[in-house]
Amino acid sequence: MKWDIKDIKTWSPEKHLPGSTIPESGNTRYYNTGSWRTDRPLRDTEKCTQCLACYFYCPDCSVLVEDQKVVAFDYGHCKGCGICAAECPADAITMHPETDFRGRE
Ligand code: SF4
Ligand code: SF4
Numbered sequence: 001m002k003w004d005i006k007d008i009k010t011w012s013p014e015k016h017l018p019g020s021t022i023p024e025s026g027n028t029r030y031y032n033t034g035s036w037r038t039d040r041p042l043r044d045t046e047k048c049t050q051c052l053a054c055y056f057y058c059p060d061c062s063v064l065v066e067d068q069k070v071v072a073f074d075y076g077h078c079k080g081c082g083i084c085a086a087e088c089p090a091d092a093i094t095m096h097p098e099t100d101f102r103g104r105e
Contacts, residue, residue, distance in 0.1 A: 028077060034062070037080035039095040041073055047092035054084035054093060 003023040043054075048070065055063040055070060062078035064071050085093040 032076050033060070034074070034076050034078045034080075037075075037078060038098055039080040039082060040075065040098055040101065041078065041080070041082070041084055041093050041095055043070065043073070044092045044094070047090045049090050049092070051089060053087050053089060057083050057087045059083065 005023045008023070050069050052065065052068070052070065055065050058078075059081065060074075060077050060079055062074040063084060064074055080095070080098070082095050085095050
């Protein structure tokens with residue numbers, strides 16, 4: 001179902017359901033949900049065997065694949081859960097505190 005949200009900015013709190021309003025599927029592209037990540041995955045391209053396990057296990061579709069190969073993480077949406085690092089059979093992914101990157105981007 002797709003809602004008519006043309007006037008959403010005028011909605012009162014009563015019109016929003018408890019929690020939040022998700023007016024259509026696929027709307028995470030509008031939100032930088034990776035902004036509250038505390039740890040960031042990094043992939044060692046030398047160790048990576050391109051098995052794609054990280055891609056299949058990531059609950060946020062944040063492992064980016066092109067031509068059937070992992071090419072990057074989508075840090076705009078990766079929440080830093082570490083599942084990719086835990087499941088990587090080659091130990092190619094390590095988690096690092098976001099504070100290590102502060103001021104370097
Ligand atoms: S799970 Fe590990 S070895 Fe497999 S593609 Fe991802 S990083 Fe590479
Ligand atoms: S840390 Fe979690 S959300 Fe981020 S890429 Fe790995 S599995 Fe996906």
